[in-house]
Amino acid sequence: MHIAQRMSRLGTETAFEVLVKARKLEAEGRDIVHLEIGEPDFDTPQNIVDAATEALRDGFTHYGPAAGLPQAREAVAEYIERTRPGVSCSADEIVITPGAKPIMFYAMMATLDEGDEVIYPNPGFPIYESVINFLGAKPVALPLQESKEFRFDLDDLEARISKRTRMLIINTPQNPTGGILTREDVEGIARLAHEHNLIVFSDEIYSRITYDGFQHTSILEFPGMKERTIMLDGFSKTYAMTGWRLGYGMMPASIASMVAKLQTNCTSCTSSFTQVAGIEALRGPQEAADEMIAEFRRRRDAIVDGLNRIPGFRCHRPHGAFYVFPNIEGTGYSSQRMADYLLYEAGVACLSGTAFGQFGEGYIRFSYANSIDNINRALDRINDAVSKLVRDEARIEG
Numbered sequence: 001m002h003i004a005q006r007m008s009r010l011g012t013e014t015a016f017e018v019l020v021k022a023r024k025l026e027a028e029g030r031d032i033v034h035l036e037i038g039e040p041d042f043d044t045p046q047n048i049v050d051a052a053t054e055a056l057r058d059g060f061t062h063y064g065p066a067a068g069l070p071q072a073r074e075a076v077a078e079y080i081e082r083t084r085p086g087v088s089c090s091a092d093e094i095v096i097t098p099g100a101k102p103i104m105f106y107a108m109m110a111t112l113d114e115g116d117e118v119i120y121p122n123p124g125f126p127i128y129e130s131v132i133n134f135l136g137a138k139p140v141a142l143p144l145q146e147s148k149e150f151r152f153d154l155d156d157l158e159a160r161i162s163k164r165t166r167m168l169i170i171n172t173p174q175n176p177t178g179g180i181l182t183r184e185d186v187e188g189i190a191r192l193a194h195e196h197n198l199i200v201f202s203d204e205i206y207s208r209i210t211y212d213g214f215q216h217t218s219i220l221e222f223p224g225m226k227e228r229t230i231m232l233d234g235f236s237k238t239y240a241m242t243g244w245r246l247g248y249g250m251m252p253a254s255i256a257s258m259v260a261k262l263q264t265n266c267t268s269c270t271s272s273f274t275q276v277a278g279i280e281a282l283r284g285p286q287e288a289a290d291e292m293i294a295e296f297r298r299r300r301d302a303i304v305d306g307l308n309r310i311p312g313f314r315c316h317r318p319h320g321a322f323y324v325f326p327n328i329e330g331t332g333y334s335s336q337r338m339a340d341y342l343l344y345e346a347g348v349a350c351l352s353g354t355a356f357g358q359f360g361e362g363y364i365r366f367s368y369a370n371s372i373d374n375i376n377r378a379l380d381r382i383n384d385a386v387s388k389l390v391r392d393e394a395r396i397e398g
Helices: 005-009 014-027 046-057 070-083 101-111 126-134 154-160 183-196 253-266 272-283 287-307 335-346 372-397
Strands: 094-097 117-122 138-143 165-171 199-203 229-234 247-250 364-367
Touching: 005 126, 014 335, 046 272, 070 094, 070 247, 070 272, 094 101, 094 253, 101 126, 101 165, 101 199, 101 229, 101 247, 101 253, 117 126, 126 138, 138 154, 154 183, 165 183, 183 199, 287 372, 335 364, 335 372
Parallel strands: 117 138, 117 165, 165 199, 199 229
Antiparallel strands: 094 247, 229 247
């Protein structure tokens, strides 16, 4: 059967491909420590599960509005106002989707024409570049710098803006590096967006997961940015609800109506009972989420300290999300070769830095959304495997 040419422009998310490889090894009897998938290992808080169960009993099993249940959109609007100082939000600026990725896809479909240029962070979430290419727009990579704690330089950003630039994508806290843009960074981005009439797509899915006193700054907080910003957030990371597939976007009402129209054509609507669970997540007790974040901080410290003791590794201590992005140039291995070596020889699943773009070469990504025990097991295996490399190379040179 004929495959449409446009499909050749669509990329993928390597984490799921590595998961398949790891599961195959497990089926063959291998023990694998999973540090490849960005999925909290905690159960969804019980109050959220109970709300969904009650919603099912109450008949929330039917179609709902394409943009989301009115009461769910109102809860999201309240939450945004509570967590983004000075930002006003109404329900007609919210669209609720099955997971947060549709916001990315629909919003770009609604605002980008073929040939438009989109500046995006690199290394960065691979679906940004995938969707840009799929729509016939032009991706323009903006390098993140390890020396700046994996932030980008505003001069680099400005140098990449052209007459064809339509959109700028920012992600803070960031996947895969855990970097956080400072308030000064975000203010500078807002200035450039105004000067060059840019749409800003702000991926804030990790906004609650920050450490060491670092605070998330939303670009929505700056004057005039609400009118030119599409903000993505969701429930998967903060509330351990990955399998529930529940996300949302905030955007100007004129764009929200287009995004809802795309949802009508694609999925009709988001599951009603999951939206009721989402209301409970946002309005209910937050202690479980806070405890998860505190545990992520403990795990971060454990994996960073352990990686920095491994020959050839250098690991920055990130201030957000639940990923580390160690520099492995000292091992002499490429990113993909090291990721494959650790999977097949050490039994540790991780991702090559190049899975996140060209500027990810020289790095690998570990997700520390796993238990301290498993992280320590992985560190022992990585240390043994890399030390063996060093010994073997020394023997060859000798």
